[in-house]
Amino acid sequence: MPIRVYNTMTRKKEELVPRELGKISMYVCGPTVYNYIHIGNARTFLNFDMIRRYLLYRGYEVEFIQNVTDVDDKIINKANEEGVSPEVLADTYREAFELDMADLGVMPPTMAPQATEHIDDMLEVISCLVDKGYAYESEGDVYFEVEKFADYGKLSGRNLDEQQHTLASGPEDRKRGPWDFALWKAAKPGEPSWSSPWGPGRPGWHIECSTMSTKYLGESFDIHGGGLDLVFPHHENELAQAEACTGKPFVRYWIHSGMLNIDMEKMSKSLGNIRPLREVLIENDAQVIRMLMLGTHYRSPLNFSDDSLADAGASLERVTNCAFNLEDALSRAAVGGDGKKTERELELSKKLEGLKDEFVGHMDDDFNSAAALGVLFDVVRETNTYVGEVTSGGEPRLKVSLLECKEVLDDMFGALGLFQTAWGTTSVPGEEPARAADGGPSRDQLVDLLLEVRQAARDMKSFELADRIRDSLTELGVRVEDVPGGYRWRVER
Ligand SMILES: [Zn+2]
Structure with a gap:
């Protein structure tokens, strides 16, 4: 079954057919x-990470380009406020962004190309x-003349004649038409500029x-993504620029990520309800945030609240x-036993196989992570039931059936991007943990040592000390x- 994606351009789900067999180019x-x-x-970034990981899971090679806008009015204004140069400000927040991600x-x-490193390409x-x-x-400004590009509006479906123009990319009197937008802005005093x-x-x-x-993916490429708020004017303008210059179709599939509301309200400066990711990450495990995001289809609006985080x-x-x-x-x-599966275990295998197909079916259907x-x-649920049977000793047990459960779970975690970085160590007594990279004791070894001491304390009925060690950990x-028969531990973020 092919993957189907909702294409903003055609407003319907289409079969995903990349330009090159087995390869997806994505911006x-x-x-x-x-x-x-x-x-x-x-x-938005989590949604496209989910889409990218799923394409990888389905065996595609994915080239994923994401730009960094490091020259812009907002950067210049903020730099002035903070009394630093725009370059320093942009570098600081670019690094912060990389850390957040x-x-x-x-x-x-x-690749993450930066605008200021591609000025010559843009001038071309x-x-x-x-x-x-x-x-x-x-x-000294250069504008794109929207009137000249007959297809303008084809992505967003806007008919500009019927609309009051509400946006301005520059002083009105410098433009020929109300929708014309700036390609190049003449230097103002104190602003960064290039000749x-x-x-x-x-x-x-x-x-x-x-x-x-187009520099990195070619004049035509497979997927262009962004937040829904970028469809107009940003993506409409990108499309007009690219197709007017190359004369070729710019993008095969336009994918847009839905908006996020805070407590059912739009996030905005005026409402004062903007939640920086950093703040949310201090209080919550990254996996909780991913779980929350996966629970809503990427195109639907998502309500972010303390309740939804708790869920x-x-x-x-x-x-x-x-x-x-x-x-x-x-x-x-x-x-x-004799290494053969019982009827119960054959039934479990069949169920897991069916669930795997169902999972792929949902993800193939426009990346429906919520259903997946x-x-x-x-x-x-199936795994819990079987593990319960195995550990209670009521049923004959086969390692292979447990491994099957693990394989299916790991497979789904990988496809959804769950636990791909933050899944903590699980240590089992009797297994020798690896040493640290510098040859010294590793974290795992030290935790094991502490837990051995705790075990000794329990054996000596020093429960207070044992509890103290556990609580401190x-x-x-x-x-x-x-x-x-012992203890187990894992690292939680
Ligand atoms: Zn863009």
């Missing part, structure tokens, strides 16, 4: 680095548009994406407990559980 609009990103931005477990892009595209008559110079055939200035925002996407936390707990118990059962299980999560919980984020 997602990156951050404007003037501040820490908020949870709404994070949703790493903390969130988002895979780094194949702007010259191409001027030469072909799609753009004109006006008092150009039209005098010193800096590029507009839209031109950087057309330029960098996601509870869901995650169910999954981690299942994985934990499964690991534990695996460490104890042996190949039982539902199937993951079915697998959790809990404070450090190491969760300890006593199980028959």
